[in-house]
Amino acid sequence: MATYIMMTRLTDEGRKTLKERPQRLEEVNKEIEAMGGRISSQYAILGEWDFVTILDAPSNEVVARISVEMGARGTVQLTTMPAMTLSSFIGMLTAPK
Amino acid sequence: MARFIILSKFNSEGQQQLAKTRQLGALKAEVEALHGKLVEQYFLLGSFDIFSIVDVPDGEAAHLMTAGALTKRTIIPAIDMKLFTRLLGQTTETTGPHRWQISLPARIGRRLLRKQTFTGDVARWCKPYTVLGAENFDGLKGPAVFIANHASHLDSSALYCALPKRYQRRVAFGAAADRFYIKGRKGIKKQGWWFSLSSNSFPIKRGAGRSSLAHGEWLLEKKWSIVIFPEGARSSSGRLARFRVGPALLALAKDVPVVPMFMEGLAAIRPRGQKAQQVGAVTIRVGAPLRFPQGTDPSTATKAMEHAIDALRVEAKSARPPRPILEPVAVPTLVPSGLSLG
Numbered sequence: 001m002a003t004y005i006m007m008t009r010l011t012d013e014g015r016k017t018l019k020e021r022p023q024r025l026e027e028v029n030k031e032i033e034a035m036g037g038r039i040s041s042q043y044a045i046l047g048e049w050d051f052v053t054i055l056d057a058p059s060n061e062v063v064a065r066i067s068v069e070m071g072a073r074g075t076v077q078l079t080t081m082p083a084m085t086l087s088s089f090i091g092m093l094t095a096p097k
Numbered sequence: 098m099a100r101f102i103i104l105s106k107f108n109s110e111g112q113q114q115l116a117k118t119r120q121l122g123a124l125k126a127e128v129e130a131l132h133g134k135l136v137e138q139y140f141l142l143g144s145f146d147i148f149s150i151v152d153v154p155d156g157e158a159a160h161l162m163t164a165g166a167l168t169k170r171t172i173i174p175a176i177d178m179k180l181f182t183r184l185l186g187q188t189t190e191t192t193g194p195h196r197w198q199i200s201l202p203a204r205i206g207r208r209l210l211r212k213q214t215f216t217g218d219v220a221r222w223c224k225p226y227t228v229l230g231a232e233n234f235d236g237l238k239g240p241a242v243f244i245a246n247h248a249s250h251l252d253s254s255a256l257y258c259a260l261p262k263r264y265q266r267r268v269a270f271g272a273a274a275d276r277f278y279i280k281g282r283k284g285i286k287k288q289g290w291w292f293s294l295s296s297n298s299f300p301i302k303r304g305a306g307r308s309s310l311a312h313g314e315w316l317l318e319k320k321w322s323i324v325i326f327p328e329g330a331r332s333s334s335g336r337l338a339r340f341r342v343g344p345a346l347l348a349l350a351k352d353v354p355v356v357p358m359f360m361e362g363l364a365a366i367r368p369r370g371q372k373a374q375q376v377g378a379v380t381i382r383v384g385a386p387l388r389f390p391q392g393t394d395p396s397t398a399t400k401a402m403e404h405a406i407d408a409l410r411v412e413a414k415s416a417r418p419p420r421p422i423l424e425p426v427a428v429p430t431l432v433p434s435g436l437s438l439g
Contacts, residue, residue: 023182043178043181044176044181045174045176046176052173054137081144081148082142083141083148085139086138086140086147
């Protein structure tokens with residue numbers, strides 16, 4: 001499993017849906033899990049984006065699929081960035097070549 | 098503690114440093130110096146280089162992190178998703194105040210609930226429990242406004258127990274309307290009327306100015322005293338937050354004395370945002386009552402109140418004994434079956 005950081009911004013329509021049915025948020029999470037992702041943590045945030053999700057997924061392909069499926073509904077815009085834990089990044093940096 | 102997300106991007110110097118030293122960790126040290134905690138940290142591919150989740154005591158501490166030497170940081174307040182969903186479904190309408198709270202039946206009911214509301218918690222968790230300067234209550238007659246620092250949910254119980262009997266019988270607590278008086282919450286113990294009955298609270302709309310103080314003025318007219326935490330919220334930093342002007346407006350409008358109190362040790366028993374409690378020492382310092390002459394400017398009075406509590410804080414700090422080692426204890430469930438605290 002690889003880790004991804006997914007930054008989400010609601011569209012106008014998404015905002016409306018959320019106001020009318022707040023529980024929709026949890027349903028979206030279930031769908032992500034059904035597609036093979038696993039949500040390890042999630043926050044509502046203030047600023048340029050509305051939510052941030054730390055997501056574990058088996059491959060880039062799975063994440064791409066989640067991204068397209070979610071984006072296709074027109075309720076959110078997603079930016080997904082591959083992430084690795086800082087310790088493994090440092091490990092990689094300091095490993096002998 | 099408040100949670101923040103930090104998106105960092107290396108500047109050119111940062112990239113050079115990274116290539117040279119192959120070390121990261123400036124943020125961790127910074128967060129720890131602010132008495133915070135680095136929760137999670139990832140290296141990213143994309144528009145940012147490092148993604149960190151940190152807990153720091155407050156927003157001010159978060160501001161101190163904006164200046165990274167090697168990275169450009171974007172600091173974003175984060176709200177727990179469960180809390181966010183719950184808030185979305187919640188109305189902002191509030192209930193109360195309840196004038197019946199000073200009626201005889203309500204007073205009898207409150208007396209019966211006293212152990213559960215106030216004294217039980219203090220007897221169980223605040224050990225030893227010390228009140229210093231209680232002689233300042235001696236000359237006090239008639240309604241007064243009691244003010245104190247606010248760091249824990251146990252504060253009102255601890256303060257109540259420090260008051261002389263004659264005040265315990267006639268005291269009301271200013272409570273945040275947006276927390277304790279939300280309309281339509283589930284469970285008896287989350288209803289506004291429950292707080293009005295059990296702890297004699299009345300709602301104060303934070304930031305609503307004088308309009309939210311009418312009930313407080315009415316209580317003072319009826320010779321009831323009032324407890325207000327002028328910081329307007331629990332402070333988790335250990336410092337005093339800026340005082341709101343409400344308590345001064347009340348005291349000036351009804352010409353009543355203000356009694357400053359400083360409470361120490363309660364944050365350690367139940368820190369903000371936590372449910373687990375542990376037994377701890379509590380010391381309450383009572384200052385000399387402040388009396389303001391007619392026509393005093395509310396902001397001057399507020400400043401005087403702030404100084405009075407800060408003086409008690411300084412006194413407490415200089416008298417602080419070494420911290421005892423405490424065993425954490427799970428919170429007892431006091432809820433009868435069939436009720437839910439959520």
